[in-house]
Amino acid sequence: MHGNVSLSFARTIGNKFFSLKVKSFPLHGHPKAERLYAWMHDTDDPAKPKRHITILHIPPITSAIEAVRAVIIQEYREMSIYILKREEGKL
Secondary structure (H helix, E strand, C coil), X not given: CCCEEEEEEEEEECCEEEXXXXXXXXXXXXXXXXEEEEEEEEXXXXXXXXXXXXXXXXXXXXXXXXXXXXXXXXXXXXXXXXXXXXXXCCC
């Protein structure tokens, strides 16, 4: 990916190491956003070993860190719903 690096960080959470480089890309002609944020990360799925993410710079997403936070919150919500459905026997 080409673009300006807006955020770069590495963390160890539990026994997993995370490293992200969030890039910012200018958008031309989009009615609401002047730029977008993009990054990719490894997954635990051998069929889809990498996940690519793009987020538009539209409030409340006003920075690279806000884009990452939004994705983390959404993934947490999706995982919580999945766990609840599994426990209720709906999967």
